[in-house]
Amino acid sequence: xxxxxxxxxxxxNKTLAEAREWAAGLREHLDSGTKESACPHASATSTLAGIQxxxxxxxxxxxTVREVLGEESPVLLGVQNAHWEDAGAWTGExxxxxxxxxxxxxxxxxxxxxxxxxxxxxxxxxxxxAAALRHGLTPLLCIGESAEVKDAGGSSGFILEQAQGALxxxxxxxxxxxxxxxxxxxxxxxxxxxxxxxELVEPFAALGAQHSGKVAGLLYGGSVNLxxxxxxxxxxxxxxxFVGRTAWQxxxxxxxxxxxxxxxx
Ligand code: PGA
Numbered sequence: 531x532x533x534x535x536x537x538x539x540x541x542x543n544k545t546l547a548e549a550r551e552w553a554a555g556l557r558e559h560l561d562s563g564t565k566e567s568a569c570p571h572a573s574a575t576s577t578l579a580g581i582q583x584x585x586x587x588x589x590x591x592x593x594t595v596r597e598v599l600g601e602e603s604p605v606l607l608g609v610q611n612a613h614w615e616d617a618g619a620w621t622g623e624x625x626x627x628x629x630x631x632x633x634x635x636x637x638x639x640x641x642x643x644x645x646x647x648x649x650x651x652x653x654x655x656x657x658x659x660a661a662a663l664r665h666g667l668t669p670l671l672c673i674g675e676s677a678e679v680k681d682a683g684g685s686s687g688f689i690l691e692q693a694q695g696a697l698x699x700x701x702x703x704x705x706x707x708x709x710x711x712x713x714x715x716x717x718x719x720x721x722x723x724x725x726x727x728x729e730l731v732e733p734f735a736a737l738g739a740q741h742s743g744k745v746a747g748l749l750y751g752g753s754v755n756l757x758x759x760x761x762x763x764x765x766x767x768x769x770x771x772f773v774g775r776t777a778w779q780x781x782x783x784x785x786x787x788x789x790x791x792x793x794x795x
Contacts (some may be wrong), residue, residue, distance in 0.1 A: 534763065534790045535709060535770030538777035539638060540591075541608055550592035553598035555780040556585075556605065578604055580794035581787060582747075582770070585593050586610055586638055586670075589624055592731035596633030608636030608670060611644060614657035616665075626658075626665045635664040638700045640696065642715045643670045652695035659696050663704050668746065670709045670772070677716040685714070686736035693741065702744065709747040712737060713770040717752030719774065724753040727761050730768075738767030756782065759789045 544552070557638035560578070586608035587595050599605050609632075613623040626637060639662070655671060662669040675685045675694040693710060700708070712733060716723040730750065734766035737748055749764050751772035760770060771790070 531580050531643060531794065532769050533582050533747070534794055535582045535584065535749055536773075536786055536790045537582075537586065537606075537608075537749075538769070538773045538783055539586040539608075539641070540588060540778060541610070541643070541774060543778060544587065544591060546591055546594050547596055547748055549587050550598055552780050552783075553585070556783070557599055557603070559780075559784055561605070566577045579785070579791070581788060581790050582606065582654075582671075584636055586636065589629075589632075592629070592632040592634055593742055606635045606668070608638055608668075608785065609634045609647075610641070612636045612637045612639075612658060614654065614661040614662065616661070617786045626661045626667060630665055631665060632759060636668045636670050636709075638670045638672065641691070642674050642718060643658060646712055646715075648732040652687075652692060654697060654698040655692075659708065663700070663707060668707055670711060671747075672711045672713050672751070672772075674715050674718070674752070680714065680716060685733050688768070689733060690736055690740060691736070705744050706746060708745045709749060709770075710737065710741060710745055711749040711751045711770075713751035713772065718751075722753050724755065724758055725750075727765055730762070730765050734765050742767050754786070754787050759786055760793060763790060763793045 584606040589609060596607055607630040612626045613620055613631050616625050616627050639658045640650055644650040659669040659671060665696060673689045674689040679688045689712060714725060716722055747769045748767050749772045750768050750772040753774045754771050755776045
């Protein structure tokens with residue numbers, strides 16, 4: 531059975547109290563699912579059969595969310611960025627070993643907001659993917675084209691190039707630890723509009739032809755909501771959702787987990 535990755539990045543949102551509340555609610559939900567299960571050997575994992583949940587808070591909340599979820603949590607924890615060097619004179623940056631030390635298991639790399647506002651390039655995404663792999667963390671590589679590229683008919687070529695540039699030179703074993711999230715810029719955030727299934731079939735066919743079965747996951751992100759989640763998960767080669775706004779309030783995230791578990795059944 532294919533594992534469906536269902537996760538959220540909180541971007542630059544949530545105080546520690548809000549982060550704690552979200553994580554505590556999720557843990558409670560998973561624990562209560564365990565208790566309700568008839569199986570005496572049930573664990574939180576069994577209520578999430580076929581699903582890999584993950585959450586990516588701001589750096590400040592990393593250890594708090596780790597503590598609240600617990601060390602044994604089936605929910606993977608990530609950071610939204612990390613530097614490619616392990617340590618040094620890089621004021622304002624956080625390294626992969628530091629993120630790992632704080633409890634992170636995933637490093638989000640190359641989100642379009644970082645490419646647009648913070649100078650992330652194909653080269654820096656390549657360096658960061660390598661750094662995450664070097665320290666045993668899962669790189670979550672985000673790729674996606676602008677509306678202009680899409681309108682010119684260049685979506686698939688553009689995203690394949692972004693992925694290829696970031697993953698260049700990796701061994702098959704390393705590639706198998708990478709997760710790719712395709713997030714078209716025109717579909718992300720308040721200014722974005724939800725993509726239709728028809729618009730996503732071709733880019734996922736292209737990504738699938740290149741990466742399906744070779745990477746740990748091929749996720750879709752951008753205006754995922756409770757109405758379109760199931761159909762997005764039905765697109766060929768899509769093995770998960772990377773969600774912003776809909777999952778920032780816990781009920782939304784729990785509903786997405788429920789939708790995904792109905793799909794895996
Ligand atoms: P959104 O954000 O779900 O709020 O559109 C998606 C993202 O930026 O990953």
